[in-house]
Structure formats: C-alpha cells, structure tokens
Amino acid sequence: MKRILLIFATVLCAASLARAEHFRIELTVKGTSDEATAHSDTDPPPQGTQPRPVCHVKRGEPFTIQFFFSSNFPHDVQKNVTVRFFVAPERAAGKKSPPDRDKPPVTESNFLMDFKPDTGRVGLRQRLRIDRPGAYLVKVGSEHSDSDHEHFAAVDLVVD
Amino acid sequence: MRQLPFVVASLLVLFSVSGAWAAGFAAELNVTEGKAAQLAKSVASHDSRPGSHRITLEASVNGAFTAKWNVTRTDPAEAKDVLVHFYVVKLDRPGQAPPALDPAKVAIESALTMDFAQGRTSNAAQQFRLEEPGVYLVRIEAGGDPDKPGQADYAEIELSVK
Numbered sequence: 001m002k003r004i005l006l007i008f009a010t011v012l013c014a015a016s017l018a019r020a021e022h023f024r025i026e027l028t029v030k031g032t033s034d035e036a037t038a039h040s041d042t043d044p045p046p047q048g049t050q051p052r053p054v055c056h057v058k059r060g061e062p063f064t065i066q067f068f069f070s071s072n073f074p075h076d077v078q079k080n081v082t083v084r085f086f087v088a089p090e091r092a093a094g095k096k097s098p099p100d101r102d103k104p105p106v107t108e109s110n111f112l113m114d115f116k117p118d119t120g121r122v123g124l125r126q127r128l129r130i131d132r133p134g135a136y137l138v139k140v141g142s143e144h145s146d147s148d149h150e151h152f153a154a155v156d157l158v159v160d
Numbered sequence: 161m162r163q164l165p166f167v168v169a170s171l172l173v174l175f176s177v178s179g180a181w182a183a184g185f186a187a188e189l190n191v192t193e194g195k196a197a198q199l200a201k202s203v204a205s206h207d208s209r210p211g212s213h214r215i216t217l218e219a220s221v222n223g224a225f226t227a228k229w230n231v232t233r234t235d236p237a238e239a240k241d242v243l244v245h246f247y248v249v250k251l252d253r254p255g256q257a258p259p260a261l262d263p264a265k266v267a268i269e270s271a272l273t274m275d276f277a278q279g280r281t282s283n284a285a286q287q288f289r290l291e292e293p294g295v296y297l298v299r300i301e302a303g304g305d306p307d308k309p310g311q312a313d314y315a316e317i318e319l320s321v322k
C-alpha cells in the first residue's frame with residue numbers, strides 16, 4: 001500500500017512540475033499612485049488558480065502596461081505559439097470573471113512566433129488612458145502552444 | 161517598473177545570445193484607422209536614407225489604430241536569436257529619422273526574439289490609440305541591435321494625426 005501511495009505521489013509531483021515549465025510571465029500595470037504585478041498562472045481552470053492583483057487608476061489618468069513572456073521549457077522549440085494580450089471590460093474585479101463579451105476590448109495585441117528554450121521571449125510596453133469607469137481585465141496568455149494547458153498572467157484594473 | 165529608452169527591446173537583447181543580424185528579412189507593415197489604410201514593404205537598411213521611403217497615413221486624434229506586421233527570413237542562412245522590434249513614437253517633424261525612444265513619446269513598443277530559418281515568419285496585430293495631434297512613426301525592424309542603429313531591415317509608415 002505504501003508503495004502504491006509513493007508511486008501515486010511521484011506521478012502527481014511530476015505532472016505538477018511538467019505543467020509549470022512552459023512559460024515565465026511578468027505583467028505589470030502602473031498608474032500614477034498604484035501598481036500591480038502578476039506572474040504566470042495556468043488554464044485550466046480558465047480563470048487560473050491564483051487571485052488576480054488589482055490596480056486602481058482614475059478615469060482619464062494615463063497608465064502603463066508592460067509584460068515579458070519568456071520560454072521556460074528547456075527541451076525543445078515551441079513553434080507557432082500565439083501570445084494574446086488584451087484589456088477588456090469585465091463585470092467585477094476580483095471575481096475571476098471572464099471579460100464581458102458584449103463590450104469590445106480597449107486594446108488587443110496578438111503575436112505568432114516560435115519560442116526557443118532560454119532565449120525565446122516577447123515583451124510589450126503600452127501607454128493607455130480609459131475614460132469610462134469600471135472594471136477591466138488585463139491579460140496576456142498563450143494560445144495553441146501544443147500542450148494540454150495554457151499559461152497566462154492577469155491583473156484586474158479598476159478605473160474609478 | 162523599469163522605464164528606460166528602448167526598454168522592451170534592450171531587455172530582450174540583454175538576455176539573448178546574439179541578437180544582431182544585419183540583413184536578410186522581408187517586412188510588411190499595414191496600418192488602419194477606420195477606413196484609412198496604408199501598406200509599407202521592407203527597405204534594406206543599407207540602401208536607404210532615413211525617412212526617404214516613408215509613406216503617410218492621415219488619421220484622427222483618438223482614432224482606433226491597428227498595425228499588422230509580418231517578418232519573413234529571405235536569406236538562406238538561418239538567423240539565430242533575431243530581434244524583431246515594433247514601436248509607435250511621436251516625431252518632432254515629418255521625415256525625421258527614428259528618434260531615441262523616450263518612454264514619454266512612445267505609445268506602444270514590443271519586441272520578440274526567435275530563430276529564423278529561410279522562409280520562417282513571425283507576425284502580429286497590435287491596436288493602439290493616439291491622443292495628441294502630431295506626426296508619429298510606426299516602424300517594424302528585424303535583425304537589428306538597439307546599441308547599433310541602422311542595421312535592421314524595416315518597414316515604416318508615418319501617421320499625420322489631426
């Protein structure tokens with residue numbers, strides 16, 4: 001019985017490590033008086049396992065979003081990966097809610113590229129201003145990475 | 161948050177193995193705002209004067225812009241750890257050479273590094289808004305090195321925002 005439990009635990013541990021190894025992400029939202037940084041999370045579940053950091057800005061106040069998205073997979077090139085970044089309205093902050101599909105994103109960028117071990121990476125820095133108060137989801141994540149899961153980082157942006 | 165000129169590109173190059181390939185890429189850049197659109201194709205760095213091949217798109221303040229770019233390796237030799245750098249920066253005057261990327265003047269900047277065998281492609285679609293009237297440079301560069309300007313193949317469009 002002990003042996004079976006040991007094998008089960010080893011398999012669980014190996015699976016957990018395998019899920020964590022594809023991409024390393026750092027996403028930062030910085031306003032005049034508040035800042036939040038999120039790191040890599042996994043999908044599934046679709047909204048991840050970690051709570052989203054929250055950044056507050058005032059409406060009309062300029063703020064900056066920056067992300068770095070790097071390969072953390074040592075074994076091979078990950079080809080034709082889509083990296084999708086967007087800022088979109090959501091119903092409420094901190095609820096792990098999906099973006100509001102009825103409203104268009106504030107901004108969006110999509111990259112199609114290969115990720116080589118160690119040196120494959122993409123980064124973005126963008127200045128924005130939002131005039132409509134509300135909650136917004138800031139998210140960058142992988143799509144079509146030829147894996148059973150995807151990686152992302154997300155911040156809740158509250159425009160007061 | 162780190163805020164330096166060439167912030168994104170510099171940080172990516174810093175961690176890359178080589179990141180500097182002089183030529184051998186074809187770049188295409190398509191910028192749209194509403195019904196207005198312009199397409200620019202690549203100019204090899206060694207046969208052009210800054211701004212001499214630039215085409216202009218007339219656009220509206222606070223318009224919703226989309227820039228779509230595509231970079232393809234044309235040279236038979238595989239290029240390793242190539243830097244692909246995209247940015248939108250405000251210029252002081254039309255036709256100005258690409259300026260230093262002062263974060264206060266850059267609306268959006270992105271960079272990626274990957275290997276390009278012949279025919280290998282990377283592309284992106286990036287949305288942005290420009291809230292002040294003026295002249296802006298939208299530019300995609302492939303194979304350059306931020307510490308040695310003028311080595312990349314590039315495509316660029318000037319935006320006249322009123």
